[in-house]
Amino acid sequence: MSLSKQVVPVITTVSTMKAEKSTRSNLAYAAFILFCFWVGTQILSLMVHAPGVLEHLAQGNDATRPRIEMGFAISTVFGLVPFLAGCVLLGVVCLVMRIHHRHHF
CATH class of the missing domain: 1.20.5 (Single alpha-helices involved in coiled-coils or other helix-helix interfaces)
Structure with missing residues (x-):
């Protein structure tokens, strides 16, 4: 066999x-x-x-500051959107570095 x-x-x-x-x-x-x-x-x-x-x-618990109540939509805009923008920016930087590394080696 x-x-x-x-x-x-x-x-x-x-x-x-x-x-x-x-x-x-x-x-x-x-x-x-x-x-x-x-x-x-x-x-x-x-x-x-x-x-x-x-x-x-x-x-x-600071009494001198005004009390601000934020809704879900506002907290999403000021929390999630900058986080996603940072992730996209980091991804673009990684992609550029990978392309740069492939063309130089």
């Missing part, structure tokens, strides 16, 4: 220095992302189990 492809691939000598660095950086990035998710879940858990904390943090 003969096979069209080798069952056990031929091992060639390739430098593993880049692969080791890449693996280490990937593991570090994964640990960072997991840490960020853990912090986010802790904050969400705090908000769920301690009612009134978010309202207390959002409202300053």
Whole structure:
């Protein structure tokens, strides 16, 4: 019986220095992302189990400042829109850097 492809691939000598660095950086990035998710879940858990904390943090108890109540649409415009604009700007910068890197190497 003969096979069209080798069952056990031929091992060639390739430098593993880049692969080791890449693996280490990937593991570090994964640990960072997991840490960020853990912090986010802790904050969400705090908000769920301690009612009134978010309202207390959002409202300053300074009597000299006027009380401002903002609706959902206004908070979306002043919160979500700048965040999305920043993400788009960061994406454009990354895209330009990738194109620049491809053409110079």
